[in-house]
Amino acid sequence: MTKTREHWGSGVGFILAAAGSAIGLGNIWKFPYIAGENGGAAFILIYLLSILIVGVPVLLAEILIGRRSQKNPVGAFRALSKDHPFWTAVGYVGVLAGFIILSYYNVVAGWSLGYMVEGLKGTFLSFGDAEVSGAYFGSRISSTGWIVGWQAVFAVLGMTVVYFGVNKGIEKISRILMPVFFFILIGLVLWGLSLPGSSKGVEFLFKPDFSHINPGSVLVALGHAFLYPESGYGGHDDLRILPQ
Numbered sequence: 001m002t003k004t005r006e007h008w009g010s011g012v013g014f015i016l017a018a019a020g021s022a023i024g025l026g027n028i029w030k031f032p033y034i035a036g037e038n039g040g041a042a043f044i045l046i047y048l049l050s051i052l053i054v055g056v057p058v059l060l061a062e063i064l065i066g067r068r069s070q071k072n073p074v075g076a077f078r079a080l081s082k083d084h085p086f087w088t089a090v091g092y093v094g095v096l097a098g099f100i101i102l103s104y105y106n107v108v109a110g111w112s113l114g115y116m117v118e119g120l121k122g123t124f125l126s127f128g129d130a131e132v133s134g135a136y137f138g139s140r141i142s143s144t145g146w147i148v149g150w151q152a153v154f155a156v157l158g159m160t161v162v163y164f165g166v167n168k169g170i171e172k173i174s175r176i177l178m179p180v181f182f183f184i185l186i187g188l189v190l191w192g193l194s195l196p197g198s199s200k201g202v203e204f205l206f207k208p209d210f211s212h213i214n215p216g217s218v219l220v221a222l223g224h225a226f227l228y229p230e231s232g233y234g235g236h237d238d239l240r241i242l243p244q
Contacts (some may be wrong), residue, residue, distance in 0.1 A: 003048040005070055006166040013171035016178040022059070023181075033219055039212030046218055050225035058226070073098075106158075111152035114140065 009012040069076035074091035110130035161169045
């Protein structure tokens with residue numbers, strides 16, 4: 001007897017989960033400084049164009065492959081290619097890529113949980129400059145118990161969400177965490193605008209200056225657009241199943 005695959009309860013749930021998977025660490029901690037190094041607003045325009053040309057087609061292709069096959073990455077490529085060994089191997093590469101991504105996401109997410117707890121305890125209130133915070137971070141990541149402990153906590157939380165499935169797990173938690181994430185981002189933006197010199201930063205962000213753009217900048221934008229549309233079948237199996 002074939003087991004019926006679980007489907008999303010609503011389009012909103014799918015969109016929130018897909019957004020949660022697509023907004024990767026690279027877009028949070030890497031994009032700001034590479035945008036600053038490559039011309040600000042001009043680089044952002046090139047990046048958005050790269051997303052339109054590369055990221056959107058890849059994302060749509062992944063979703064369509066999953067929706068058409070209703071299978072995991074390996075099964076999807078095997079079914080659609082009629083068991084062709086090359087394309088089946090491509091499916092295995094997708095699984096391997098998800099495993100490699102998880103190997104470092106799990107560690108960094110553990111850091112984030114640990115820092116969240118330290119923040120709630122008021123640990124950072126006494127930090128006066130970057131050297132102090134840098135030294136503290138160095139002491140934390142040199143502690144095996146701290147790293148492994150928080151990594152294990154995050155792994156258990158993640159497995160718990162996956163255990164409850166698409167509707168009661170991924171979709172439900174996405175409906176909670178994505179709005180929280182949105183409000184945190186809005187809060188950070190408002191806090192940044194209140195800092196001295198913020199007007200110069202806003203101008204740099206929204207006033208294109210193409211004199212800073214070179215072939216290397218275009219390659220950086222294209223590479224970032226290609227690497228970080230992280231939803232689809234690869235590593236995010238259930239995101240392929242749209243509401244019926």
